[in-house]
Amino acid sequence: MAGTLNVTQVKEPAVYDLSQRDRTKKLKRNDKGQVLVPLFGDLKRHTMTDNDIDQLGNELIAQRFVDRNIFMTAELWGVASTPPYGHRNDITTMDGVIRAHGGDGRKACDAYVNASDEDRSKIIAFLKTLEIEQ
Numbered sequence: 151m152a153g154t155l156n157v158t159q160v161k162e163p164a165v166y167d168l169s170q171r172d173r174t175k176k177l178k179r180n181d182k183g184q185v186l187v188p189l190f191g192d193l194k195r196h197t198m199t200d201n202d203i204d205q206l207g208n209e210l211i212a213q214r215f216v217d218r219n220i221f222m223t224a225e226l227w228g229v230a231s232t233p234p235y236g237h238r239n240d241i242t243t244m245d246g247v248i249r250a251h252g253g254d255g256r257k258a259c260d261a262y263v264n265a266s267d268e269d270r271s272k273i274i275a276f277l278k279t280l281e282i283e284q
């Protein structure tokens with residue numbers, strides 16, 4: 151739509167050279183020596199509410215062409231170091247923000263809610279390993 155970045159306006163792909171950063175030295179590389187970033191995100195926008203779960207549909211500022219319940223996936227790389235959660239930083243726990251996934255995230259939310267206590271703990275324990283190393 152007018153005013154938003156159009157694919158024909160992007161001449162070159164974005165290139166990020168992470169190879170010299172201390173923080174990324176431990177990351178795996180592919181056979182070309184390129185750093186493999188464990189992003190845990192899809193860099194896409196998703197509708198995060200439905201009729202039952204609308205906690206993340208609380209953005210106060212309207213952006214042009216983007217509904218207030220649509221958000222770019224927050225990459226989980228480093229998520230353990232960046233509480234509180236959600237676009238308004240109003241959710242204090244990982245458990246809380248996962249349970250707030252409606253809409254496109256609903257399937258993942260339901261799978262989490264319906265999992266055993268033990269499996270939920272394992273997921274949270276895994277997310278807590280995703281720290282940003284200083």
Ligand code: HEM
Binds near residue numbers: 225237
């Ligand atoms: C097991 C699966 C999932 C887990 C553990 C998970 C976990 C999380 C966490 C911890 C956050 C908060 C990050 C932060 O605020 O820094 C988050 C945000 C988000 N997640 Fe997920 N997520 C999962 C699946 C999904 C799926 C399937 C979608 C969409 C298709 C999705 C879309 C989003 C979006 C758009 C946000 C940002 C919401 C906002 O800005 O308020 N997630 N997720």
